[in-house]
Amino acid sequence: MREMIDIIVDSKTYKAQNGSLLIDLLIREKIKVPYFCYHESLGADGNCRMCMVEIEGQKRPQIACDTLIKPNMQVRSNSENICKVRTDILELELINHPVDCPTCDQAGECSLQDFYMDYGLHNTKITIQEKVKHAKHVDLGSNVMLDQERCVLCARCTRFTDKITHTHELGIIGRGDEAKVSTMPGRKLDNPYAMNVVDLCPVGALTSKDFRFHQRVWFLQTSNSVCHGCAKGCNIYIDHNKMKYQDDVIYRFRPRRNDAVNGFFICDEGRLSYKDLQENRQESIxxxxxxxxxxxxxxxxxxxxxxxxxxxxxxxxxxxxxxxxxxxxxxxxxxxxxxxxxxxxxxxxxxxxxxxxxxxxxxxxxxxxxxxxxxxxxxxxxxxxxxxxxxxxxxxxxxxxxxxxxxxxxxxxxxxxxxxxxxxxxxxxxxxxxxxxxxxxxxxxxxxxxxxxxxxx
Amino acid sequence: MNFIFTEENLIKIEALKLRYPSPQALCLPCLWMAQHQEGYISINAIDAISETLGIAPMEVYRVATFYTMFHLEPQEKLNVQVCKTLSCKLCGSDAILEHLKNKEVNIIHTECLGSCGTAPVMQINDTFYENLTPEKVDAILKELL
Known part of the structure; x- marks a missing residue:
């Protein structure tokens, strides 16, 4: 166990482990910090540059996901300057983004949307005639659909297949504005945990073939439950909705974090087991x-x-x-x-x-x-x-x-x-x-x- | 069709393994060898490299797509790289490009090839052709095509 030290964030004092990641503290204490690429299960990658904070004594803003907590650290997470930096980075993310939120399944649970409401709300300064075009609906396999235009290249999905499943199906190919997430030509995303990349994707690039276009997420009600697929007891959210004049219907299971049981993920079989609860049911005596x-x-x-x-x-x-x-x-x-x-x-x-x-x-x-x-x-x-x-x-x-x-x-x-x-x-x-x-x-x-x-x- | 490294290349790879700290670092030389062997890098070649180096095929494929000098498809036409930078421009690369337009070749504009003393310059595969004139280009292409 590393020693606990005091650090100051936005003139408030917090206790934190010496040498732990700054972003973990910000997330834990619910201090607003935008990020795409960081994920607690995948570690720091430092490619999206959204989680910039100011640290006393350092000339330039630093990314919180790759900064280790040191004694006497003073951090500013919401100064005028840092908000401006985040706005500028967000603007770069949005250059080639199709902004098709009305038809995008992620709308309502999209980090890009949220950060735009927090830090954007601007008209873009960059006027390009043609946005870079990519493939819109690529079937990656295992019920995962990819829209390359919406992707922010955070590499969470590729890191998931590299670090968690060790199956290495996904990678970012090409470079510059031609860079995109892809599988190898003629090969598919194929592992029993593949659909977790849909939850990991902070934007609408990866969506579930099983869920997309069935329900807008803001209509869904969420309850805590536990998967009944096996004795592991993975924690899940049941997302369901009772539409007017209709019956209550489950639309999806999502993993619920529990470090003692399943961590961040569930298997695809468990995720799709919600269908069994609604099919072929005995209703009468x-x-x-x-x-x-x-x-x-x-x-x-x-x-x-x-x-x-x-x-x-x-x-x-x-x-x-x-x-x-x-x-x-x-x-x-x-x-x-x-x-x-x-x-x-x-x-x-x-x-x-x-x-x-x-x-x-x-x-x-x-x-x-x-x-x-x-x-x-x-x-x-x-x-x-x-x-x-x-x-x-x-x-x-x-x-x-x-x-x-x-x-x-x-x-x-x-x-x-x-x-x-x-x-x-x-x-x-x-x-x-x-x-x-x-x-x-x-x-x-x-x-x-x-x-x-x-x-x- | 399977891709198999030639005996000579396999010996080269074994020798290079001692020089590089990690198998990832060997990726580029292996891709070059595969491209020289077949003229392009097939998916089978990528699989062969990944097996030789013990890394995932995707890792090799990512590198191969990142660099424009690797061809992932068979090249039907001759790739002619013509320098578009200052010295060659001043010494008449425009005339060379104009002349090449009518030939059955694939023209690639490249940045400085590092041979300004002998401008204008073009590169075909691994060979430099220097002090070019339209006549000289004709002679070179006649020999190659």
Missing amino acids: LLYEEETQENKALQELKNLIENYKEKITLIVDANLFTDEIEALVAFAKSISATLYSPLEIYKDENFKDDMLKSANRAANYKTIENLNINTTLPTKNALVINFNHPLDFEADVQINFTTHKRGKNRLTFPIAAFSENAGHLTNEDSIMQECQKAVFKNNPAPTIVEWLQKVRS
Whole structure:
């Protein structure tokens, strides 16, 4: 641990580590500093020159992303002179920028737009007849689209493929005003984390083929959640919107920073897993494949539980929230049923890698283990009540509480998916995390806890 | 079609490896060798260089696109580099350029080639042609084409 020292920024004193980066302090203390190329996961590159600050005793402005904090440092981040410098640099960035914000998908979450509102608001002094033209919609592969004209050449995307994934697909080719981000001719961006470059891109140069043109970002509402793709438990934002007269729809998952779990990124498979939450969902209560009333179905369930007393098997999905699993443990006790959660089915060694992906594709299997629930396959089943476990079991009677449509059964109850419910998960490293309720459906399916209350009453 | 460095070039690369501090630094000499060997730098050549040096193909490709003297496509016409700087201009490079316009060659205007004492000068591949006159240009091109 390096020693903590005092430094002065804009006549206020802050504590900082000796020798750490100045920009980290500015970001942490929420002191306004514009930057394109710096990213906490990628380190300093110093190519965009936007993060200029004045340092007492130094003749010229310095870039904050490559300045190390020293004792007795005095920094000015918002003097008249420094704002002028930033305005001038921004003006150079905008020379060849197409300024097509109305049709640009990044509008609303674009650094270039934000910095223009902060430091620009000028008419350009440079009057060139023809802006340099580049390719407008290049399909880089892995759902990433590139607009070379909007690019500010910050090299975040190329540094991501160099330093994080080590796949080296992207690079800046050519030079001067012909410089552009590109892949090798005839090759594609191809790695399981590729779509993170869309989040990294500070402008509209890299956009997601999956998200673009579907929703303007200022309509989106954001909730904190945790990805259910595997036991890693990567933190995500769920971006969703309920348009007038329509249902609440999820438009994308974005990674949410958590240094203890996933850092800054998520895998593409997890990112696109939001689609599963909206497709092929079980919405109605079924009795012998026929839609039925809730009262009738509940009565049937209660009768069955009564008839099969002592011969009931409850199966629990290892993706359910801890809160739900605990409620099911209590429920099993109350009807003296045996509880199983076969975990073998979730194992997928092909999915595993040494970055974020885990071979255990069950978000909450740790809780199943902690609660000492039987993880083997049940044998000899009379009545099976399956709470969203992916396997089907041979039994005299099977009852399903399920999020998604599945095969024929005596009784089927729809339940809320994790995005429509709040709860807790414990990931494979035993870190407990919270998911917020994100989606509010017009006709929400009850959660498992709500169903259990109804069964008991 | 695969690109394979000639035996001679491979020996050269091995010798150069001792002289350069990092494999990245060897990129430029390797690109030159590839261009001399095939007349241009193909993607296969870039892959071969990246394999020889143990660096990513993209790193080699970036360098190759940065420098205008590397050709990434087969050159159909002869590349003639004519000096456009002061000494050659004063000694009649305009007349040479005018004369070349009617020939089946690719004219490239370059900055000073560093041979002002023998202006006007042009360079074809690695050879300087000095003290040019339109007649002399004809003779040179006749020999090369």
